Amino acid sequence: MSTIKSRLRREKIAKILMQLAGIGITGSLFLIIGIILFKGLPYLTWDMISQTPQGGFYIGKEGGILNAILGSFYLAGLSTILACLIGLPIAIYLNAYVDQTSTLARVSKLLFDILFGIPSIVYGAIAFSMMITLGIRASLLGGVITITLLTIPIVVRTLDELLKTIPLDLKNTATSLGATRWQTAQILLKYIKPGLFTALLLAFGRAIGDVAGVLLTTGFSDNLPLYLDEPAATLPLAIFFQLSSPIPEVQGRAYASALILTFIILIIVICTHILASRQKKHRL
Template sequence: MSNVKKRLFKEKVAKVCMQLAGITITGSLFFIVGTILYKGAPYLTWEMISETPKGGFYIGKDGGILNAILGSLYLATVSTALATAIGVPISIYLNVYVKAGSFLERFSKLLFDVLFGIPSIVYGAIAFSLMVWMGIRASLLGGIITITLLTIPIVVRTIDELLKTVPVDLKNITFSLGATQWETAKMFLRYIKPGIFTAILLAFGRAIGDVAGVLLTTGFSDNLPKYIDEPSATLPLAIFFQLSSPIPEVQGRAYASALILTFIILIIVICTHLLASRQQKHKI
């Protein structure tokens, strides 16, 4: 077999593998969403969305999961905002102010790679230790601390990858024109602005869907979250507790809760893509 035929054969094999991977991933997505719709849609009612749990909700009686919906939104929104406010400056510092290829840059990025892969339950244990040391009980504040720590590496590594797409010549030109490092950083932010929304989406999706981290730190309550130092329900925990029930109706409500969570993330995805598309038109 000639070299040309070998290359063509390898290309066909690679193409088939990519097609199979795409079909598998797409099929898995449709299977998951279809299962949630099939099992959860019959139990999805306005009462479930607009009311808090009544007595005996988790054994099949009346009530809803409004407390968990609001708790998840509060937790994910504040945590994502804090992670973005902390993570973006870190990425800018490592890519603009720190010398490229230096030990500090390589060590910092390796550290965030490791932090990115640590399971959320470890973050929950660390945050729980911090809470005990600071005298903070299981509450919405504890969950915010945990999820912020969890999502900072996501934001940092995503922004870092985006900054790699900035042409090197663009950075050299700005410095040659006498721009300061801060002015260069602002130019970089303008260049990657559409991608920042993607980083925020990834952080928000991880924040609102995490269960292991908040299990130790957020607690659970059937009441609406009013104060940051009170326990708060979250949708993942509500799903977990309902799926643990042997009652079929309660298990159906768990799938309905998962459907609500999926719908919230879908809205965030659509809004993020709209914002990113709008910003792309003004990209320099």
């Protein structure tokens, strides 16, 4: 009897701790969003979204952050496409061509797990060294190289987890019908198609919100990014530079920029959940 009471007591304590953790995390989220809305909404104007910085924008004069918005989309979009072009074949190879019990498969997935957890500033340092070696200056291309290195592990591990959800019977059926490994891989791709877009959105969201990785490699410019060899502004860098200003109006614009970035991330999260639910229905 005492054993049962002890178990019930531990279960009750664990339930209370989980509830407190959930309340704490949810409360922190709403607190962050509330602060951004309170401090940034009064400074959010159409001119800020539709114009590039004019002379003295970062000391409180007129202009906007259109260059940073477009720069973020260019940087995240190009790096996500490259990460997909590199990561998708790797994930397919590890699941369709390599024995899952082999040392190669286990070591490869372990390495990608390690790469997944490396801070973005390390990728920035590696990409910066590569740029010096190749003679590439701080530019949109440098940022794309950095963020591509950062997002490849995200794409590979996300696709790997999706491919694990495919029933083994489907693979065995394709093999028994005489399908080649490449034909089997095509079947697997069709099965995880909704999940593929989820992986791309996750990589895009990670790319568009990174600041440490691009601090050394992208540079910064008030102009719209037109070429890969030109410096480009990004929203996280624009927020960083504006928050560094002692002028209250410029700091308010930083919170407005953070509000724009939060809205973009929110859209990505909503789209990710929609695609994830479609993937789940597709499996059923």
